[in-house]
Amino acid sequence: MCRTILWRVIIVCLVLILCCPATAWAESLGDRLASYPDWENFPAIAAVQGSEDLVYPQWMAGTWQVTSTLIEQVAPFAPEIVTPGFEQNKSLINQPFEFRVRFQPQQTFFTKAFTLPKLMAGTLPIVADREFNGLEIARSYLGETGVKTVKVDPRNPNRQLTRLGNNQILISTVTGRSIENLDNEFLTSEITQQQFRGAPQLYLNQVETTTDYQQISPEMLTANQVTAIYLTANDPDFFTTQNHPVALYRYNLSLQKID
Numbered sequence: 001m002c003r004t005i006l007w008r009v010i011i012v013c014l015v016l017i018l019c020c021p022a023t024a025w026a027e028s029l030g031d032r033l034a035s036y037p038d039w040e041n042f043p044a045i046a047a048v049q050g051s052e053d054l055v056y057p058q059w060m061a062g063t064w065q066v067t068s069t070l071i072e073q074v075a076p077f078a079p080e081i082v083t084p085g086f087e088q089n090k091s092l093i094n095q096p097f098e099f100r101v102r103f104q105p106q107q108t109f110f111t112k113a114f115t116l117p118k119l120m121a122g123t124l125p126i127v128a129d130r131e132f133n134g135l136e137i138a139r140s141y142l143g144e145t146g147v148k149t150v151k152v153d154p155r156n157p158n159r160q161l162t163r164l165g166n167n168q169i170l171i172s173t174v175t176g177r178s179i180e181n182l183d184n185e186f187l188t189s190e191i192t193q194q195q196f197r198g199a200p201q202l203y204l205n206q207v208e209t210t211t212d213y214q215q216i217s218p219e220m221l222t223a224n225q226v227t228a229i230y231l232t233a234n235d236p237d238f239f240t241t242q243n244h245p246v247a248l249y250r251y252n253l254s255l256q257k258i259d
Helices: 002-012 031-033 086-092 116-120 130-142
Strands: 060-076 096-103 126-128 147-152 157-162 170-182 185-197 203-217 220-230 247-257
Touching: 031 170, 031 185, 096 130, 116 147, 130 147, 130 157, 130 185
Parallel strands: none
Antiparallel strands: 060 096, 060 247, 096 126, 147 157, 157 170, 170 185, 185 203, 203 220, 220 247
């Protein structure tokens, strides 16, 4: 049961190490999503600088009701290597989960998230309310008692601590990021290092979340999202998988504006 809960937390992407080599050519995020599930390496992204946050387009500002549906999952190294909980997660396919997310003007300024001209023009960067979003998503998948709190480091929005109902602690740190901002379309990829504490054995993994948001109207968005799980160097199968994902989960998301 604990493993099932742990891996459900992972696939939610509450929301990697960067010492891996980048791809030999600058693959766009659109190309990467189009090549799913044939991913053979990490995406070509930049390391997060200091405590800079992910800035979203202005048309994503507000509170949204999200319907998230897992439509496919792939284990490239099966049956030899299958991540814990992968088989159990098959029961989630085509089962919609609903939760709210919020994107709002940034109130606490970190490095590189804003510029003086924008402030003078009265335009604040739009960022995710990570505590609100993390708690909403976790409760949707794990239930009200499955998660206790979600807290973001006040000095670094890329570091998040989630206390689970089974007394385990999940520490998530965004270490890499890439964005592509197009007309009525916003693509982003984030690399997160996840550390689980409180289990019989300390557990580490690396997660990629690549998402393509599209604005259908001012009140509606859709998104195609893929979450990929990578092994870390302390895993005995690491040298078999190298930088290939060991599990991929593909979601369809619809977002309806409610505020």
